[in-house]
Amino acid sequence: xxxxRLARGTLLGLVLPVFLVAWWQVAADREWISPLFYPSPSDxxxxxxxxxxxxxxxxxxxxxxxxxxxxxxxxxxPGLVAGLASGVSRVVRELLYxxxxxxxxxxxxxxxxxxxxxxSLTDTARVFMVAxxxxxxxxxxxxxxxxxxxxxxxxxxxxFGAGRTRVAISVLLPGAAPAVFSGLRVAMGFALIVIxxxxxxxxNDGLGARIWxxxxxxxxxxxYAGIVAVTLLGVALAWVLLVAEWLALPWRRH
Amino acid sequence: MSSSAVAAGDLVIDGLSVGYGGxxxxxxxxxxxxxxxxxxxxxxxxxxxxxxxxxLKALAGLVRPRVGSIALPGGGSYAYVPQGSSxxxxxxxxxxxxxxxxxxxxxRRERIERARGLLSDLGxxxxxxxxxSQLSEGMRQRVAIARGFAVDAPLLLMDEPLSxxxxxxxxxxxxxxxxxxxxxxxxxxxVTHDIDEALALADRVSVFSHRPGRILETIDVPFARPxxxxxLRERPEYGVTFHRLFELLEAP
Numbered sequence: 222x223x224x225x226r227l228a229r230g231t232l233l234g235l236v237l238p239v240f241l242v243a244w245w246q247v248a249a250d251r252e253w254i255s256p257l258f259y260p261s262p263s264d265x266x267x268x269x270x271x272x273x274x275x276x277x278x279x280x281x282x283x284x285x286x287x288x289x290x291x292x293x294x295x296x297x298x299p300g301l302v303a304g305l306a307s308g309v310s311r312v313v314r315e316l317l318y319x320x321x322x323x324x325x326x327x328x329x330x331x332x333x334x335x336x337x338x339x340x341s342l343t344d345t346a347r348v349f350m351v352a353x354x355x356x357x358x359x360x361x362x363x364x365x366x367x368x369x370x371x372x373x374x375x376x377x378x379x380x381f382g383a384g385r386t387r388v389a390i391s392v393l394l395p396g397a398a399p400a401v402f403s404g405l406r407v408a409m410g411f412a413l414i415v416i417x418x419x420x421x422x423x424x425n426d427g428l429g430a431r432i433w434x435x436x437x438x439x440x441x442x443x444x445y446a447g448i449v450a451v452t453l454l455g456v457a458l459a460w461v462l463l464v465a466e467w468l469a470l471p472w473r474r475h
Numbered sequence: 476m477s478s479s480a481v482a483a484g485d486l487v488i489d490g491l492s493v494g495y496g497g498x499x500x501x502x503x504x505x506x507x508x509x510x511x512x513x514x515x516x517x518x519x520x521x522x523x524x525x526x527x528x529x530x531l532k533a534l535a536g537l538v539r540p541r542v543g544s545i546a547l548p549g550g551g552s553y554a555y556v557p558q559g560s561s562x563x564x565x566x567x568x569x570x571x572x573x574x575x576x577x578x579x580x581x582x583r584r585e586r587i588e589r590a591r592g593l594l595s596d597l598g599x600x601x602x603x604x605x606x607x608s609q610l611s612e613g614m615r616q617r618v619a620i621a622r623g624f625a626v627d628a629p630l631l632l633m634d635e636p637l638s639x640x641x642x643x644x645x646x647x648x649x650x651x652x653x654x655x656x657x658x659x660x661x662x663x664x665x666v667t668h669d670i671d672e673a674l675a676l677a678d679r680v681s682v683f684s685h686r687p688g689r690i691l692e693t694i695d696v697p698f699a700r701p702x703x704x705x706x707l708r709e710r711p712e713y714g715v716t717f718h719r720l721f722e723l724l725e726a727p
């Protein structure tokens with residue numbers, strides 16, 4: 222019964238994607254739409270595969286993944302520490318929260334020129350762009366995670382003799398962990414947007430640069446190949462985060 | 476506010492006042508005095524919002540009294556079973572039970588062994604490695620109760636631990652709870668709003684007034700142990716005692 226419903230759900234979910242891809246293929250083959258601007262899915266797949274084989278797509282994916290992951294780690298780690306500290310300590314919160322709120326309001330990509338002025342056209346600048354956008358999302362999710370910890374759990378720990386440090390480690394940290402992980406997932410999505418935007422404007426390599434350059438020389442098949450690659454990169458990283466969450470939060474597996 | 480420990484003695488609360496929100500704020504407890512005999516099972520009965528929970532929190536060191544004194548029995552060590560779902564969701568049942576032991580520096584092997592023993596006593600032997608989300612509400616409350624007993628404190632503070640359970644489950648857990656207590660004979664202070672529960676469990680029942688809370692009267696429960704939930708009510712004293720407690724709760 223359950224398996225049947227699941228199978229039906231999967232089938233229904235596939236109807237629209239299959240229909241869209243099929244329509245696109247037919248429309249491009251019959252030239253209802255311009256095959257120059259909208260090459261057929263089979264052309265895109267073929268060219269993507271060619272570019273995988275000649276290594277150029279793989280190189281750009283590696284470069285983008287490197288910037289993305291480095292920026293993610295450099296943003297998430299301090300964001301996590303600052304967010305947890307702000308949740309635990311009123312002094313830290315009153316010090317950081319107003320500035321973090323103000324900076325959070327700045328659209329990240331608007332800072333690119335400033336970052337380029339400061340760090341010039343380097344990978345440091347691109348990694349910083351990612352780290353900067355990841356930091357605030359993780360900061361706020363960790364802070365609200367701590368604030369949402371059940372008061373009863375804190376009281377229980379204190380009544381059993383836990384001091385501030387013990388309460389933080391044994392209650393606030395695990396209590397905030399689910400919120401932190403959902404923050405990390407959101408941050409990964411942001412990081413992907415920011416690295417692609419940054420590479421559009423301020424890079425000669427990487428998937429963002431590849432998509433932008435292909436567009437400028439009307440090589441639309443390569444453009445689609447880049448879009449597919451960056452999407453797959455995003456899916457892979459989201460999946461890595463889900464696995465990490467599954468491993469780190471065993472009490473939320475079922 | 477002075478807090479001192481009387482070796483192996485009674486729990487003595489004298490002139491305790493607790494409020495929230497400064498001088499003009501809510502007065503939860505006003506000049507409350509109570510002596511709880513060492514090794515007795517003492518129920519605190521009262522309407523909701525009367526300050527029963529606040530009294531337990533003051534005893535557990537979670538809220539600071541404005542005035543008054545508390546003398547805790549047996550070196551001042553206590554265990555606390557709070558109201559509501561208090562199991563840590565991220566710890567397995569045995570780790571939850573062992574939490575207090577861990578804070579007291581008991582080694583992992585020993586504390587898990589003791590925790591599993593207590594879980595078996597409460598009929599949860601097969602669920603030691605389950606997370607709270609995999610247990611029913613009744614099972615979770617038993618885990619919280621086991622966590623309270625695990626540290627073997629001379630004073631056990633329990634705040635309506637069974638109020639969320641259906642009648643049948645409640646009666647079952649009450650029996651298990653009494654068995655654990657009779658083996659240890661620690662002092663139990665047990666908050667409830669349920670007269671039947673107070674009469675089934677306690678040696679003495681203290682009735683709270685409406686807020687600000689103080690003790691209206693303390694009544695001895697005239698039944699020997701072990702008590703049977705089914706036959707208890709057939710005793711003529713049951714109706715009399717029930718009626719007396721009911722009247723006190725109704726008092727303006």
